Amino acid sequence: MPITVLPIPALSDNYVWLLTDTETGMVAVVDPGECAPVRAAIEAHGGRLDTIFLTHHHADHTGGAETLRDRYDARIVGAAADAARLPSLDQAVRAGDRISFGDSQALVLETPGHTLGHIAYYFDDPASLFCGDTLFSLGCGRLFEGTPEQMYASLHEFDALPDETLVYCGHEYTASNARFALSVTPDNTALQHRAEDVLRLRAKGLPTVPSTLGSERSCNPFLRAASSSELGKLRRQKDMA
DSSP states (O other): EEEEEEEEEETTTTEEEEEEEHHHHHHEEEOOOOSSSHHHHHHHTTTTOEEEESSSHHHHHHHHHHHHHHTOOOEEEEGGGGGSSSSSSEEEEEOOEEETTEEEEEEEEEEEETTTTOHHHHETTEEEEEEEEEEEETTTOOSSSSSSHHHHHHHHGGSSSOOOEEEEEEEHHHHHHHHHHHHTTOHHHHHHHHHHHHHHHHTTTTTOEEEEEEHHHHHHHHTTOOHHHHHHHHHHHHHHH
């Protein structure tokens, strides 16, 4: 049976994702950067939290994790390679591990670049990718710790996933990313249409994510970069924009 996913806006532009396994009723959150809005959403949906998935160690993705674990007796799942910088982990995972969540399973993908210990989680029903700050809609994460080569390889960890995969990233950055993407690939018709949709959604105060991998493959200049050197050049341009 599938998972359902709801966004919880947090901090200035973060999204925490609330997952429910529809068969068992188990509940998880991805990257709870602060406690209060997450707790409010959990209480509004029955007051249950079983699992906290972390993609990387930055405080805007982990800040509420330990308080939520203590409140709901939930387990915290995160990268074994970065355990020293994460909240105390109940389950330390590595690339290729599969994590049971009710009747669903999450596949762990290793995605360094934004940070060295970054990971992503993929569920197949429906196809859903929780990619933290590696892949954004129309963008990718800043290279705070990793290299263009690592980010290029990480983005291509997703190559085997289907086009219909829903991309649940960590931030509402799409409007800014669209402006940059149009500046470097102005003739991309798919990107032009996506940028128009983004403007309409933001004008209504609505999220622009999840997007799909198919859309990102058509529109996202970082995902379409032909080499790590091209990605690095794009990232430097975006950092200065």
